[in-house]
Structures are given as C-alpha cells and as structure tokens.
Amino acid sequence: MSRLVVVSNRVADLRQATQSGGLAVAIADALKAKGGVWFGWDGNTLENETEKLGIDRVGDVDVISSPLTVEDYSQYYIGYANSVLWPLFHYRVDLVDYRPQYFEGYMRVNGKFAALLKPFLKQGDMVWVHDYHLIPFAERLRALGCRHKMGFFLHIPFPPADIIAASPNHAYLVEALLQYDVVGFQTSTDLNNFNRYVEENIPDAMGADGVIRCGGRTVRALRLPIGIDVAQFTELAEKTFEDINIDHMRRAILRQRQIVGVDRLDYSKGIPERFEAFSRMLHLHPELEKTVTFLQIAPPTREDVTAYAEIRMRLEGLSGSINGKFGDIDWVPIRYIHRPVPRPRLAAMFRSSEVGLVTPLRDGMNLVAKEYVAAQDPADPGVLVLSQFAGAAEELEDALIVNPHDTEEMGEKMELALRMPLEERQNRHARLLDRVKQSDVGIWMETFIDQLEGAGGADSVAA
Structure with a gap:
C-alpha cells in the first residue's frame, strides 16, 4: 500500500x-x-x-x-x-x-x-x-x-x-x-x-x-x-462537565434556552450580522426576553491582519450595546467568549444548546454545522440554523436555511427554531444525521x- x-x-x-x-x-x-x-x-x-x-x-x-x-x-x-x-x-x-x-x-x-x-x-x-x-x-x-x-x-x-x-x-x-x-x-x-x-x-x-x-x-x-468523525464527536458530546451540566440545569429551571455559535473570529463568518439578527429577534418578539441567551465563542485568529482587529472591536461594541439595551440584573442576552474552548467542552456545549447558529457569509464547508448535528441527543435534539452560503448547506437541507445578509429573516428563523415541536425536531435531526454520516471523514x-x-x-x- x-x-x-x-x-x-x-x-x-x-x-x-x-x-x-x-x-x-x-x-x-x-x-x-x-x-x-x-x-x-x-x-x-x-x-x-x-x-x-x-x-x-x-x-x-x-x-x-x-x-x-x-x-x-x-x-x-x-x-x-x-x-x-x-x-x-x-x-x-x-x-x-x-x-x-x-x-x-x-x-x-x-x-x-x-x-x-x-x-x-x-x-x-x-x-x-x-x-x-x-x-x-x-x-x-x-x-x-x-x-x-x-x-x-x-x-x-x-x-x-x-x-x-x-x-x-x-x-x-x-x-x-x-x-x-x-x-x-x-x-x-x-x-x-x-x-x-x-x-x-x-x-x-x-x-x-x-x-x-x-x-x-x-x-x-x-x-x-x-x-467529521461522527462516532468520535458523538462520544465527546456525551461526556459530562460539571459546570456545563450545572448551567444547563439552571437554564432548565428558569425555562431558558440557549443559542450557540462557534467560529474563528473572521469577517467571513458573519458574526456581526448574527448579533444584529439576535437583537432583531428580541425586538420583534419581546416575549422572548429573559427566556433565551446567545453564547458566541469566537477565538482569535490572524490578529496581524488589520481586518481582524476591526471585526473584534465591532463585535465587542455590538455585544455591549445589545446587552445594555435588553439585559437585566438576572439576564445577559449575549455571552461573548473571545478565547479557544477545548473540543470536548464544545461538544458538550452543542449538546446542551437548543439552537446551533452557523451563518457564515461564505464558507468552504463549515464543520461546526456537522459537529452540532452529531452532538445532539436524538430523543430531544436541537435545531440547526444554517447559512445558504456555507458549503454544508448543499448537504444539510433539513436545517433551517437562511440568508446571512438578511438579519430579519435570521431573527425569524431563530424564533422558529426555538418553538419547533419535538416531533419535527426529531425528524429533521434524523435526516441531518444520516447526511452527516454519509460524508464521514x-x-x-x-x-x-x-x-x-x-x-x-x-x-x-x-x-
């Protein structure tokens, strides 16, 4: 050989x-x-x-x-x-x-x-x-x-x-x-x-x-x-981390849900548009205030390139502005983490999040979309909201497909994902998981x- x-x-x-x-x-x-x-x-x-x-x-x-x-x-x-x-x-x-x-x-x-x-x-x-x-x-x-x-x-x-x-x-x-x-x-x-x-x-x-x-x-x-290695990532997602479990239980008690996004800090990932879409959702659906948080993990990359410093400043400004507008003493709408998170912990975070938000402006594939699907509990899966311009959209048609430039549409699709009934979530996830397995690494x-x-x-x- x-x-x-x-x-x-x-x-x-x-x-x-x-x-x-x-x-x-x-x-x-x-x-x-x-x-x-x-x-x-x-x-x-x-x-x-x-x-x-x-x-x-x-x-x-x-x-x-x-x-x-x-x-x-x-x-x-x-x-x-x-x-x-x-x-x-x-x-x-x-x-x-x-x-x-x-x-x-x-x-x-x-x-x-x-x-x-x-x-x-x-x-x-x-x-x-x-x-x-x-x-x-x-x-x-x-x-x-x-x-x-x-x-x-x-x-x-x-x-x-x-x-x-x-x-x-x-x-x-x-x-x-x-x-x-x-x-x-x-x-x-x-x-x-x-x-x-x-x-x-x-x-x-x-x-x-x-x-x-x-x-x-x-x-x-x-x-x-x-x-991705589907079996390996599913196994990672099933591991327990005390702090993640406690956070999940706290949200369950408070009847709060979590939207998660994980991307390198890059202008191609559409993170500012995502923040604006989340803000738009809260504006159009005030009943969601204090019921949902958005966790965005965006580790640094290529910090020597000017465009990356600019997007970091923009995100810090947006998250602060949105939290100032909608937040309260007992609720922070956007949790923004600008550092790497180990892959096993990411898998656990995916599994404990009701919505996965993967909305690049342009991406070759975006394996985060596939990882989110692989991490879900088939009995109670989350919903993937996916950009039409991610390469993964060509395979993962059962995600909620969005135009990442249309922040109002993204906001509405996030709201739809949050209220999607269990049976539909299960059916969509089963079809998505089957497609992810078909292109296993x-x-x-x-x-x-x-x-x-x-x-x-x-x-x-x-x-």
Missing part, C-alpha cells in the same frame, strides 16, 4: 487527543487511521533562515515541520495567503491587499517547503496537499524532479472567474492546480467555478468526460465534501485516496 504524505500550512500536535480547526481535525483523524507523513510549518518564526527541521514520530505518523523566517511569515502567510487569497476566495474583493512582494514570498516559501520535503519522499508515496497556502506546491515539487502522484484539496470556496481575476496571478494559480493529478473541492458550486474557468481560459482542455487534459497531463477535478479520506491511487502519475523520483 502506498504511503500517504500530507502537506498543509500547519502541522498539529498529534499527541493531543483532539484538535482545533476543521482542517487540523480532518487531517489528524485521517492520518491516525492510515499512518504516513505530515509536513508543514511548525508555527514558529525566526529572524534568520535555518534548515533545521522538527521530526517527530507519533504512532504510525512521521511529523516533519519547519519554522518560517519573519519575512516569509509576513509575505507568504499574512501577505499573499491571508491578505490576497483568503478574501479573494471568499468573494471579498474589497478586502484584497495585493502587493508584488507578497506573491514573491508565497512562491519562495512553497519552493522552500518543496525542497525540504523532497529528501523524505520514497518511491510509491502519494502526496496530498491541503488548502490555499500551498497551491503551487506540486508545481514546485515537479520542478525538482518529483513524479509522484499528487492530489490537492481546497478547504475554502473557489470563486467565479470574474472574481479570481482580481488577482494578477490568477492564470498561474489555475495552471499550478493543473500540476496535480486530482483536485478536490467542497461543493458543486466550487467545482463548477473551477471547471468554467478552465473551459473559458484553456481551450480544448476540458474533456466531455469532465477530465482535464492539458500540457500532456491528465487532471481529475471532483466534488468531495469533507466530514473516513469516507472523505478513502474516496480521495482511491481517486489519487487511480490517477496516472508516475511513482519515481528523478535523481
């Missing part, structure tokens, strides 16, 4: 029982099950260049990691990846901050990473690269003589051609993706956007069978929605690997 070599921007600590972040969770679960190599940035920055690598063996996985220089971190990570690609791929052209040195840093780091990984590759290895930070990775490896089968999975959206064209490097980005043997996307929309770009810009490359043939290479693009991993194993790449490394 071929060895799996996973490459991602960050490597996580596999010695931890659980991971934070959708990509880290999915990769950790996949590698622990199959074994192989995980390569990427170790999260550290140094003033000067170093070729020293961190190498750790955890079970059947070799974790190989490298630091970044301060300059590389600034240009590759903060610059091109998160000030150009992230807003661009989330349809926020207005937030793109393109600078030529950012792209130079992006290419430089991809080249360095490729050169560092090459000595560890063995004949027969399959290389699986993840996400927007590393789009050029296969092209850089192939330039070094590597002929392994290589796959790429994009965890964030892939935008329409007229949006991606806002990057001066858009043609190169797509050409770099065509250096992989298999390219995976979260949704049909993402796959169609990619295929349409190829059809419009690379004549005769797209075959009638959907296979792309370009420059002597054959590339298969596919939709493959990522999932194990199925996602095995399907992608099967596609990569069947690809036509050679398995040798040039001397």
Whole structure:
C-alpha cells in the first residue's frame, strides 16, 4: 500500500487527543487511521533562515515541520495567503491587499517547503496537499524532479472567474492546480467555478468526460465534501462537565434556552450580522426576553491582519450595546467568549444548546454545522440554523436555511427554531444525521485516496 504524505500550512500536535480547526481535525483523524507523513510549518518564526527541521514520530505518523523566517511569515502567510487569497476566495474583493512582494514570498516559501520535503519522499508515496497556502506546491515539487502522484484539496470556496481575476496571478494559480493529478473541492458550486474557468481560459482542455487534459497531463477535478468523525464527536458530546451540566440545569429551571455559535473570529463568518439578527429577534418578539441567551465563542485568529482587529472591536461594541439595551440584573442576552474552548467542552456545549447558529457569509464547508448535528441527543435534539452560503448547506437541507445578509429573516428563523415541536425536531435531526454520516471523514479520506491511487502519475523520483 502506498504511503500517504500530507502537506498543509500547519502541522498539529498529534499527541493531543483532539484538535482545533476543521482542517487540523480532518487531517489528524485521517492520518491516525492510515499512518504516513505530515509536513508543514511548525508555527514558529525566526529572524534568520535555518534548515533545521522538527521530526517527530507519533504512532504510525512521521511529523516533519519547519519554522518560517519573519519575512516569509509576513509575505507568504499574512501577505499573499491571508491578505490576497483568503478574501479573494471568499468573494471579498474589497478586502484584497495585493502587493508584488507578497506573491514573491508565497512562491519562495512553497519552493522552500518543496525542497525540504523532497529528501523524505520514497518511491510509491502519494502526496496530498491541503488548502490555499500551498497551491503551487506540486508545481514546485515537479520542478525538482518529483513524479509522484499528487492530489490537492481546497478547504475554502473557489470563486467565479470574474472574481479570481482580481488577482494578477490568477492564470498561474489555475495552471499550478493543473500540476496535480486530482483536485478536490467542497461543493458543486466550487467545482463548477473551477471547471468554467478552465473551459473559458484553456481551450480544448476540458474533456466531455469532465477530465482535464492539458500540457500532456491528465487532471481529475471532483466534488468531495469533507466530514467529521461522527462516532468520535458523538462520544465527546456525551461526556459530562460539571459546570456545563450545572448551567444547563439552571437554564432548565428558569425555562431558558440557549443559542450557540462557534467560529474563528473572521469577517467571513458573519458574526456581526448574527448579533444584529439576535437583537432583531428580541425586538420583534419581546416575549422572548429573559427566556433565551446567545453564547458566541469566537477565538482569535490572524490578529496581524488589520481586518481582524476591526471585526473584534465591532463585535465587542455590538455585544455591549445589545446587552445594555435588553439585559437585566438576572439576564445577559449575549455571552461573548473571545478565547479557544477545548473540543470536548464544545461538544458538550452543542449538546446542551437548543439552537446551533452557523451563518457564515461564505464558507468552504463549515464543520461546526456537522459537529452540532452529531452532538445532539436524538430523543430531544436541537435545531440547526444554517447559512445558504456555507458549503454544508448543499448537504444539510433539513436545517433551517437562511440568508446571512438578511438579519430579519435570521431573527425569524431563530424564533422558529426555538418553538419547533419535538416531533419535527426529531425528524429533521434524523435526516441531518444520516447526511452527516454519509460524508464521514473516513469516507472523505478513502474516496480521495482511491481517486489519487487511480490517477496516472508516475511513482519515481528523478535523481
């Protein structure tokens, strides 16, 4: 069996029982099950260049990691990846901050990473690269003589051609993706956007069978929605935490219910709109005052990017304003937590919350939606309110689907969720859970690997 070599921007600590972040969770679960190599940035920055690598063996996985220089971190990570690609791929052209040195840093780091990984590759290895930070990775490896089968999975959206064209490097980005043997996307929309770009810009490359043939290479693009380890997350949700149980019992005694949202602090997640929708609900339904609280957990991320500091200030202002308007001595409408919460505790919080609010303005998938479903008690499940622009909405049609830009509609759907009768909640949850199980992380991993194993790449490394 071929060895799996996973490459991602960050490597996580596999010695931890659980991971934070959708990509880290999915990769950790996949590698622990199959074994192989995980390569990427170790999260550290140094003033000067170093070729020293961190190498750790955890079970059947070799974790190989490298630091970044301060300059590389600034240009590759903060610059091109998160000030150009992230807003661009989330349809926020207005937030793109393109600078030529950012792209130079992006290419430089991809080249360095490729050169560092090459000595560890063995004949027969399959290389699986993840996400927007590393789009050029296969092209850089192939330039070094590597002929392994290589796959790429994009965890964030892939935008329409007229949006991606806002990057001066858009043609190169797509050409770099065509250096992989298999390219995976979260949704049909993402796959169609990619295929349409190829059809419009690379004549005769797209075959009638959907296979792309370009420059002597054959590339298969596919939709493959990522999932979670459903059984593991359900087990986590069933564990008890005294403080969470006490809070749940207190709310039950007071006949109060809880809406929960869990997101990294990011402008793509629609958290300010969510706060405003909650406020609108209380305004339109004053009978709900003192009967419902909104718990929003939003740990910090990419604090070096200006847009993230701005959204933090906006949220702190909104939560304070709403609590000041509606709150009372014995009731705080919004509880806003700006720090990470361990995954087992999140699972328990999901299970004890009557409504899960997942309303990004644009998201590749959003595994929180699937985690909320998996965490519920089937006998008395909560209700998922889900943005139509989350990738998960393509699968989870039995959620209450909302337009995250329409705060009044969101408010009404939250109110509907709070008064939904038990039988309807049970029926919706049963169908949602079935869909979540159909795209379990194990199925996602095995399907992608099967596609990569069947690809036509050679398995040798040039001397």
